[in-house]
Amino acid sequence: MMRGRVLIPIVVFAALLMSIGLVRIMTIAGASPRSEFLAATMSTETVPDETPQWLVEISLPDGPPRVVTDRVDSLGRAVTVSCASCHSNFDANSARRSADEPPMSFHQGLTFQHGNLSCVTCHNPDDYNALRLADGTRIEYRQVMKSCAQCHAPQARDYERGLHGGMTGFWDRTKGPQKRKSCIDCHDPHAPKFPSMTPTFKPIDRFLEPTRPGD
Amino acid sequence: MSDSDKRTISLPVLGEVSRRTALKAGGATLGLAAFAAAVSPLAGLRGRLSAQELMQRHYKELSADDKARIFERLENEAKERYGADVKIKDPKAIPGVRYGYAINLSVCNGNGACMEACHRENNHDRSTNQSYIRVFEMPIGTTDFKHGDSTYTHDVPREGKYYLPVQCFQCENPPCVDVCPVEATWQEDDGIVVVDYNWCIGCRYCQAACPYHARRFNWKEPQIPAEEVNPDQGYLSNRIRPAGVVEKCHFCLHRTREGRQPACLEACPTGARIFGNLLDPESEIRTVLRTKRVFVLKEELGARPTLFYFFD
Numbered sequence: 001m002m003r004g005r006v007l008i009p010i011v012v013f014a015a016l017l018m019s020i021g022l023v024r025i026m027t028i029a030g031a032s033p034r035s036e037f038l039a040a041t042m043s044t045e046t047v048p049d050e051t052p053q054w055l056v057e058i059s060l061p062d063g064p065p066r067v068v069t070d071r072v073d074s075l076g077r078a079v080t081v082s083c084a085s086c087h088s089n090f091d092a093n094s095a096r097r098s099a100d101e102p103p104m105s106f107h108q109g110l111t112f113q114h115g116n117l118s119c120v121t122c123h124n125p126d127d128y129n130a131l132r133l134a135d136g137t138r139i140e141y142r143q144v145m146k147s148c149a150q151c152h153a154p155q156a157r158d159y160e161r162g163l164h165g166g167m168t169g170f171w172d173r174t175k176g177p178q179k180r181k182s183c184i185d186c187h188d189p190h191a192p193k194f195p196s197m198t199p200t201f202k203p204i205d206r207f208l209e210p211t212r213p214g215d
Numbered sequence: 216m217s218d219s220d221k222r223t224i225s226l227p228v229l230g231e232v233s234r235r236t237a238l239k240a241g242g243a244t245l246g247l248a249a250f251a252a253a254v255s256p257l258a259g260l261r262g263r264l265s266a267q268e269l270m271q272r273h274y275k276e277l278s279a280d281d282k283a284r285i286f287e288r289l290e291n292e293a294k295e296r297y298g299a300d301v302k303i304k305d306p307k308a309i310p311g312v313r314y315g316y317a318i319n320l321s322v323c324n325g326n327g328a329c330m331e332a333c334h335r336e337n338n339h340d341r342s343t344n345q346s347y348i349r350v351f352e353m354p355i356g357t358t359d360f361k362h363g364d365s366t367y368t369h370d371v372p373r374e375g376k377y378y379l380p381v382q383c384f385q386c387e388n389p390p391c392v393d394v395c396p397v398e399a400t401w402q403e404d405d406g407i408v409v410v411d412y413n414w415c416i417g418c419r420y421c422q423a424a425c426p427y428h429a430r431r432f433n434w435k436e437p438q439i440p441a442e443e444v445n446p447d448q449g450y451l452s453n454r455i456r457p458a459g460v461v462e463k464c465h466f467c468l469h470r471t472r473e474g475r476q477p478a479c480l481e482a483c484p485t486g487a488r489i490f491g492n493l494l495d496p497e498s499e500i501r502t503v504l505r506t507k508r509v510f511v512l513k514e515e516l517g518a519r520p521t522l523f524y525f526f527d
Contacts (some may be wrong), residue, residue, distance in 0.1 A: 018498075054297030154527070161506075162499035163319070168476065172309075175474030186486070194485065196370045197324060201331035203344045205365075206434070 054170065054177040059185055064129040067107075083128035092125030094118055113191040116154040122147050122189070148183040159183075241273070273398065274411040274451070285413075286450060293455060296436075299444035303454055306472035308405035312467050314521065315406075315493035315500040316477075317509070318380055321527035323487040325350050325371040325378030332482030333382075336467060337453040340437035347431070347464035348382040350480060358512060362430075380487075382465035382479075383408065383429035384520030391421035391430060391463075400461070404491075406521055407431050407453040407466050414458040422461055428515050430463045466490075493521065 066080035073079055097118050124132035131139050131147050139146055149156035158164035165186065170176035186194060233444050262404065267288060277285065286303040293301045330346040330485035339345035351363030354376055372378065389408050399414040400421055422430040436458045448454040449469030456462050471490070480488040492501035492513065507525040 037401040092449045158527070161502045163489060163503060163507075164322075164486055166483055167483040168487070170474045171471065171472035171476050171491050181486075186484070194322075194324065196372070197326040197369060199325065199350075199371050199486070201327050201334065201344065201346075202366065202368065203330060203334070203349065205349075213483070 040133050051174040054172040054175070056167075056173070056178045056180055058180050058182055061144060061184070062142070062143050083123075087128035092120050094120050094125070111191045113193065114189065144189070145183050147161075148187075148189075155183075180202075268413065271413055273414055275401075282450070284347060289450075289454060293444070297439060297455065298441035298442050299439075299446060301444060301446040301448050301454070301495045303448045304469065305450045305471060308395035308403045308407070309472060310404075310496055311492075313406045313493045314471060315491060315504075316385075316466065316522040317489045317500055317503040317507075318522070318524050319487040319489070319507075319527060320377055320379065320524050322485045323350075323378045323483075324485055325352055325367070325376075326484060328442075328484055329380055329479035329481045330486070332478040333464070335443070336445055336470075336478035338437065338439055338448070338455045340433075340435065341440070341443070342438050345437070347429075347432065348380055348455055349428075351379045351381060352376050353379050355393070358510075379524070381427060381512070382417065382522070383425075383466075384427060384518070384522040385464075385466060387521060388517060390424040390516075390518055391428065394420040394424040396420065403451075403468075405468075405472070407468050408463070409465055409468070410460070410462060411451065412454070412460045412462065417459040417461065419461060426513050426518060427520075430461050433458055433460050433462055 025185075045162060063085055066082060069079045069081055071079040088176075095118060098112050099115070121134075122131050124130045124138055126132075127138060129141075131144060133139060133147060134150055145156070145159075155164050165181050165183075167178050167180045169178040183189075239478045249381045256488060267284070271285060272281070282305060289303050290301055293299050327350050330348045330350060333339070333348050334344060334346040337347065338340065349365045351360065351365050352367045352371075352373070352422070353363045353376060355375055358379070360381075367373075385402075385406050385408055387406065389402055392402055396418060397414060397416055399409045399416065400408060402408050417432070419432055422432060433456050437455055439455070444455070445453060447469060450464075452465045452467065452469045467475075467479075473479055477488075477490055480490050489499050489503055491498035493500060493504075495501060503525055504523065507527070509523045511523055
């Protein structure tokens, strides 16, 4: 009897939190399973007087990346291996900041331009199928945004508020879902500076025609 | 000069008539020719300008039946002239919504994807790459357009520059609406300034009145390959416009009034664009206004734009 009375307000409070957009924050914290955010279905967890809101889908890595080898299988597909297949045999070198020097037989062509970080600042030397935070806490690859947020707090804050990273879909989430990118969709974690781009489209204005480049 | 000489300089085809008569006849012929030339654009319209279109009333006076007929006619025209199956709709402003747009100049890198998205979404003329957006490359330290350049083709961003995308600001106090002599342009309840392309007479007063160069004159009938025509069209937004009318950004109202984001926002690879409801305190656009350093262009003119710029 007592338990029932206590539980109802908690459920309502939790539902309220979900409805006012804390869904996004929980995603970054990785507190909920990813499938919840991929399902573009109506959330039923809202307080009665509010229109249900569609969820925000964030593109996150499925798991640890696979490393491409020089072998191909019988169908001609490149053979990939997990990080741990090599790294379980090596001791971590916490001083390493580059992939250019031997004996890095893999990671060829990896450019590293991300401050003074070393590989194991983010990669977890105790389990290369995971990442780690600055305090040593193990996190999964799909929680990568939590790793970024440790140093890039203003960007993480703006992202949570919907002001960073862009989106597609619906501005009005009572009418449809939103899709958002994760940090590493736009910023290569090994060289996070946003790349230079070439403009591919120029309107041709009549008053500019005589001086347009190429005329 | 003798009489016989006079005769020889008469127009030979007219034979034995006086010079005065000849000039009269010639003048009449030229007058006819001039008149024919003057009305020739009308002759070109024959078969295109239907009686129904000629007699079409102002958008605000149209009944639901009128609209259904007009939209069907326009859809048929699109099929006939462009070979495209289009659907013209007329979504209404959502009650309790006033749109606002914000652009983050700290991350905009001038790549111009927004201009291209606008070009495709809004059925612009392919030959001129028309678009409702222009991105200006500006030297850091000024917002004066005279220092800006919209024709750059080099890689971006460039040191010492910032990039300023400009489109219609959907001003709260729009000077373009005030000057229209036929009320072909007006502001809707959600703040979007629209044009009835079938009511516009093409006088271009609005274009002159806009302090932001946001309006465009449609110099010619747009050329668009059938497969590139966007079939999702609004009467007051992205339907294919006739030549000789003024057009402008409408915040993609055929999308945004259904709750979707504008095309330029979805296309932006840098995430610089933020759109939403100014009347919703929890919206992203309101968060920008509350937490960022926001400005509008030419604030002193008092047009009160609802497209804002900010820096992180």
